[in-house]
Amino acid sequence: MYTFGKINSFEGKLNLKQIVNEVDFEEMEEALNICDLSVLAKKYKTWQRHMPRVKPYYAVKCNDDALIVKELADLGTGFDCASKNEIKLALEAGASPEHIIFANPCKPASHLQYAKEKQVMTSTVDTEYEIYKIFKHFPESNLVIRFRCEAKAAQCPLGDKFGCNAEADAAALMLLAKSLNLSVTGTSFHVGSGCSDFPAYNRAIATAKNLFKFGEMIGFDMKILDIGGGFPGADDDKFATIADIVNESLQKYFPEDNIEIIAEPGRFFVASAYTLICKIHAKRDVRTDKKTDLKMYYVNDGVYGSFNCVLYDHQEVTAQHFLEENESLKKFKTLIWGPTCDALDKITENAYLPNLTCGDLIGFPNMGAYTVPIASPFNGFLVPKTLYFKAIDEII
Numbered sequence: 001m002y003t004f005g006k007i008n009s010f011e012g013k014l015n016l017k018q019i020v021n022e023v024d025f026e027e028m029e030e031a032l033n034i035c036d037l038s039v040l041a042k043k044y045k046t047w048q049r050h051m052p053r054v055k056p057y058y059a060v061k062c063n064d065d066a067l068i069v070k071e072l073a074d075l076g077t078g079f080d081c082a083s084k085n086e087i088k089l090a091l092e093a094g095a096s097p098e099h100i101i102f103a104n105p106c107k108p109a110s111h112l113q114y115a116k117e118k119q120v121m122t123s124t125v126d127t128e129y130e131i132y133k134i135f136k137h138f139p140e141s142n143l144v145i146r147f148r149c150e151a152k153a154a155q156c157p158l159g160d161k162f163g164c165n166a167e168a169d170a171a172a173l174m175l176l177a178k179s180l181n182l183s184v185t186g187t188s189f190h191v192g193s194g195c196s197d198f199p200a201y202n203r204a205i206a207t208a209k210n211l212f213k214f215g216e217m218i219g220f221d222m223k224i225l226d227i228g229g230g231f232p233g234a235d236d237d238k239f240a241t242i243a244d245i246v247n248e249s250l251q252k253y254f255p256e257d258n259i260e261i262i263a264e265p266g267r268f269f270v271a272s273a274y275t276l277i278c279k280i281h282a283k284r285d286v287r288t289d290k291k292t293d294l295k296m297y298y299v300n301d302g303v304y305g306s307f308n309c310v311l312y313d314h315q316e317v318t319a320q321h322f323l324e325e326n327e328s329l330k331k332f333k334t335l336i337w338g339p340t341c342d343a344l345d346k347i348t349e350n351a352y353l354p355n356l357t358c359g360d361l362i363g364f365p366n367m368g369a370y371t372v373p374i375a376s377p378f379n380g381f382l383v384p385k386t387l388y389f390k391a392i393d394e395i396i
């Protein structure tokens with residue numbers, strides 16, 4: 001009925017329950033991703049509506065599925081690539097080299113040579129060593145100086161690893177580039193992935209303005225402002241709030257329209273495009289005083305697979321059952337384990353579900369970000385398969 005390896009069409013709204021009823025889970029060992037590619041076009045429209053001045057360069061690392069990258073290339077996003085293979089993927093999807101930024105500030109030299117071969121001209125840098133490396137391997141590059149400006153709260157802070165000190169180091173890096181006859185064309189920052197301190201964008205854009213002034217003063221043609229990632233995946237109201245802050249800051253600090261403003265959203269585009277369906281293969285009741293305190297289910301994907309997002313990305317996942325909805329269905333505090341022998345392999349202990357049994361399915365929405373590319377088959381458990389869907393009016 002549904003085909004793997006090709007895009008299945010649907011009319012109206014994707015009916016998850018119907019798909020779950022029609023797929024033969026009995027024969028399937030691995031969990032199943034249901035990917036709605038139509039979500040990407042909706043997210044792109046949302047982005048354009050709220051931040052028309054900012055061109056999104058999708059961060060491929062977030063989900064490097066070739067169909068996702070192709071869909072976004074067709075929609076017209078640019079790409080933030082962190083490696084040679086990500087650049088290759090974006091080019092194969094049809095992206096043009098001018099719409100790719102090599103946004104890994106610590107690049108292996110061979111990857112830089114590949115960028116040169118493919119004429120991906122813009123790269124981020126944040127140390128003198130990277131500037132010397134670019135001088136040696138790709139001196140025609142356009143350099144974007146990444147500075148540190150972190151949110152006070154984020155799911156995944158990045159500032160300990162990347163970003164020069166804007167006050168102490170950025171000017172020195174620009175002067176070094178100048179002395180080597182390299183070209184600096186802009187600045188970038190990342191407030192942290194899953195940012196919940198939205199004014200961080202305002203602080204960072206204000207800092208970028210100062211760096212632009214310095215760059216221009218020493219003769220660089222400063223024309224790229226890259227505002228990074230950090231945008232929410234499934235909460236478009238929060239996204240609208242961030243967009244208001246960004247737009248206001250841009251209006252204040254970069255009112256001219258001769259500056260290209262880009263961003264590197266990952267989670268924003270893909271998180272809500274995926275629902276992961278897992279199957280229970282084992283169960284345990286934890287009883288005290290003759291009553292069940294806790295139900296435990298063991299399912300066919302875990303933190304070494306798609307739920308690595310629980311460990312690495314600090315995501316809190318939501319579990320849904322597929323039993324016929326019935327108000328009187330008693331619910332239990334539920335802990336869901338992954339399939340491996342490791343006690344670290346815990347998906348959630350905060351679910352509240354009816355009494356399920358082996359063979360029953362549990363769905364997890366918003367599983368598209370930082371899941372698929374990181375999953376491994378540890379302990380011999382297979383990583384999930386994916387069924388792709390797209391609304392019929394978008395296929396024609």
Ligand SMILES: Cc1ncc(COP(=O)(O)O)c(C=O)c1O
Binds near residue numbers: 080103229
């Ligand atoms: C350089 C860079 N850009 C963009 C992103 C994407 O961030 P997000 O998924 O928060 O939008 C990341 C994530 O780690 C990153 O390291």
